[in-house]
Amino acid sequence: MHIIVCMKVTPKTEQVKLDPVTKTIIREGVENEINPADKNALEAALQLKDKHGCKVTVIGMGPPIWEPYMKLAVAMGADNAILLSDRAFAGADTLATSKVLATAIRKIGDYHMIFCGEESSDAGTGHVPPSIAEFLGIPQITFVNMVEIIDGRVRARRILEGGYEIVEANPPVLLSIEYGCNTPRFPDFRRKRYVDREFKLTIWGLKDLDLKEEEVGLKGSKSIVEELREMKLGERAREKITGTEDEIAEKILKLIQPYIKK
Amino acid sequence: MSTSTEFCLEWEPINKDEWRGVWVFTEIFDNEISEASLQLLNPGRMIADKIGTELVSIMIGDKVQKHLLEPIYYGADKVIYVEDERLAVYTPEVYGETLLALIRKYKPEIVLAAGTLRGREMIPYVANSLRAGITADCTDFDVDVKTRDLIMIRPPFGATLLAYIRAPERRPQMSTVRPNVFKLPKRDESRKGEIIREYVDIPKPRIELVHSEYIKTEEIPIEKAEIIVSGGRGLGSAEGFKLLEKLANLIEGVVAGSRKAVDAGWIPHERQVGQTGKSVKASLYIAVGISGAAQHLFGIREAVTVVAINIDPDAPIFENADYGIVGDYKVIIPALIEEIERRKNVKKTDNKQSLQR
Numbered sequence: 001m002h003i004i005v006c007m008k009v010t011p012k013t014e015q016v017k018l019d020p021v022t023k024t025i026i027r028e029g030v031e032n033e034i035n036p037a038d039k040n041a042l043e044a045a046l047q048l049k050d051k052h053g054c055k056v057t058v059i060g061m062g063p064p065i066w067e068p069y070m071k072l073a074v075a076m077g078a079d080n081a082i083l084l085s086d087r088a089f090a091g092a093d094t095l096a097t098s099k100v101l102a103t104a105i106r107k108i109g110d111y112h113m114i115f116c117g118e119e120s121s122d123a124g125t126g127h128v129p130p131s132i133a134e135f136l137g138i139p140q141i142t143f144v145n146m147v148e149i150i151d152g153r154v155r156a157r158r159i160l161e162g163g164y165e166i167v168e169a170n171p172p173v174l175l176s177i178e179y180g181c182n183t184p185r186f187p188d189f190r191r192k193r194y195v196d197r198e199f200k201l202t203i204w205g206l207k208d209l210d211l212k213e214e215e216v217g218l219k220g221s222k223s224i225v226e227e228l229r230e231m232k233l234g235e236r237a238r239e240k241i242t243g244t245e246d247e248i249a250e251k252i253l254k255l256i257q258p259y260i261k262k
Numbered sequence: 263m264s265t266s267t268e269f270c271l272e273w274e275p276i277n278k279d280e281w282r283g284v285w286v287f288t289e290i291f292d293n294e295i296s297e298a299s300l301q302l303l304n305p306g307r308m309i310a311d312k313i314g315t316e317l318v319s320i321m322i323g324d325k326v327q328k329h330l331l332e333p334i335y336y337g338a339d340k341v342i343y344v345e346d347e348r349l350a351v352y353t354p355e356v357y358g359e360t361l362l363a364l365i366r367k368y369k370p371e372i373v374l375a376a377g378t379l380r381g382r383e384m385i386p387y388v389a390n391s392l393r394a395g396i397t398a399d400c401t402d403f404d405v406d407v408k409t410r411d412l413i414m415i416r417p418p419f420g421a422t423l424l425a426y427i428r429a430p431e432r433r434p435q436m437s438t439v440r441p442n443v444f445k446l447p448k449r450d451e452s453r454k455g456e457i458i459r460e461y462v463d464i465p466k467p468r469i470e471l472v473h474s475e476y477i478k479t480e481e482i483p484i485e486k487a488e489i490i491v492s493g494g495r496g497l498g499s500a501e502g503f504k505l506l507e508k509l510a511n512l513i514e515g516v517v518a519g520s521r522k523a524v525d526a527g528w529i530p531h532e533r534q535v536g537q538t539g540k541s542v543k544a545s546l547y548i549a550v551g552i553s554g555a556a557q558h559l560f561g562i563r564e565a566v567t568v569v570a571i572n573i574d575p576d577a578p579i580f581e582n583a584d585y586g587i588v589g590d591y592k593v594i595i596p597a598l599i600e601e602i603e604r605r606k607n608v609k610k611t612d613n614k615q616s617l618q619r
Binding site for chain 2: 129143160239248253
């Protein structure tokens with residue numbers, strides 16, 4: 001089986017800032033990482049590779065500075081990585097992003113499963129995986145935290161409010177993987193050496209994907225950020241509670257007593 | 263084994279004047295009407311009134327009859343529903359295509375849906391199919407009365423800023439809103455409205471649902487909890503959460519955590535409070551070892567009373583708490599637990615004594 005993992009590189013959550021002029025995320029001077037949920041998606045794919053010998057290809061749409069992260073995925077165990085990079089892709093909303101990813105997936109062609117992280121840690125919409133599935137016309141199972149291949153079928157456990165659901169489907173199928181559902185492995189030393197010495201990252205641009213400029217990036221986006229304003233949170237009482245720990249405990253208890261039933 | 267389905271071409275430009283009405287997709291989950299969907303009738307009503315149009319609730323499922331009046335009571339003018347046994351099992355494609363058929367027929371200008379797990383998979387599917395602009399996790403809406411453009415307001419990416427987003431080219435304008443961002447409108451049983459049953463072609467599911475079962479867990483989801491004891495990086499270890507759990511059990515609360523606690527693997531993502539987690543509306547929120555990043559504060563803005571315990575007197579959480587305690591949780595929480603247990607025992611003894619009498 002061939003699994004394609006969609007990956008994004010995101011700025012570390014606490015360092016995320018917005019450019020007030022261009023109204024896009026500032027990516028310069030910020031420490032980046034593979035989007036944590038995508039790392040879980042990659043790990044889930046690699047676990048299937050370990051078990052069944054699946055082929056794993058990682059794709060991502062982003063600027064050339066993503067190259068080391070795509071290579072990191074290969075060092076972790078992916079067989080191939082393709083960076084979709086073109087100036088025209090910049091400023092894309094979820095629709096325009098999914099279009100590029102879906103087009104690349106179709107170009108790759110021979111796939112059985114698409115794995116995505118459930119959402120990115122920066123934009124956090126979670127809208128890209130369902131959009132890719134719609135573009136490709138394949139079924140989707142989202143918010144999955146366990147996946148197995150049984151007799152060529154995909155068996156997944158997806159979370160629901162207050163429970164979970166076990167779903168089995170025939171490939172091709174897209175899965176979005178829950179953040180934190182597994183522990184991503186560290187890059188393998190030998191693979192790291194392979195990446196440094198031999199591996200060549202494939203880069204596809206607008207022309208390679210046979211797309212038009214109006215279909216991608218900011219031009220292909222249907223939702224537009226028009227302004228940014230200061231957010232105000234409601235005021236809180238800000239009372240300080242002091243004393244010895246027993247006094248504090250007693251004061252807190254008095255405070256929370258009304259909320260406790262019985 | 264890729265499919266042979268061709269890409270949908272970009273749609274022809276649409277005539278915006280043909281699109282009227284504000285829709286709220288009203289989710290039925292586990293035979294219950296989703297409160298998160300009803301909450302959306304609140305902004306829905308505001309938007310519909312501003313542009314002088316109707317507010318419509320859409321219901322899809324195999325058994326929706328008993329829920330039909332609820333959206334009217336909560337502010338909808340009309341309910342359009344599809345009831346069909348083929349909708350007994352939810353898949354995003356089947357539900358998505360059913361909603362798509364309704365949208366194509368009635369042409370609403372705005373479609374809002376709760377950002378529940380289902381909403382977050384079927385609504386982008388629908389938007390994508392229509393090549394409509396969609397936003398996620400809006401916290402407020404406004405509408406440009408002249409152009410009838412929906413102004414979708416959401417905090418972008420952990421910043422204390424709000425982004426104002428429009429989708430001026432396309433209709434409908436679509437948005438998902440996470441649960442508990444809006445308050446439930448007032449329920450009024452005297453409200454009247456129109457109810458329309460629709461029949462649409464229900465597609466066969468793309469997914470071959472070989473097996474599907476819903477297994478309920480006993481834990482109360484944090485978005486519904488009244489009392490939450492929440493931990494952050496300041497706990498220092500997964501052990502710290504055991505202490506919080508003990509406290510939560512004693513006061514009939516649930517345990518939640520910050521993004522940092524999820525990153526550390528101390529608590530699952532579904533129990534994360536904050537912008538990339540869940541918004542809570544607990545009456546009591548006890549934040550332990552949580553510094554109070556903007557993204558976390560956003561998730562607790564609807565909590566009634568916030569008590570913060572943190573060893574760092576400069577932690578931003580204190581600026582956004584009703585009661586602040588500077589100190590070591592490892593000392594304070596056990597003291598609190600002891601005090602609660604002592605009182606419970608006193609009560610038990612009291613009861614015994616009164617029985618003996």
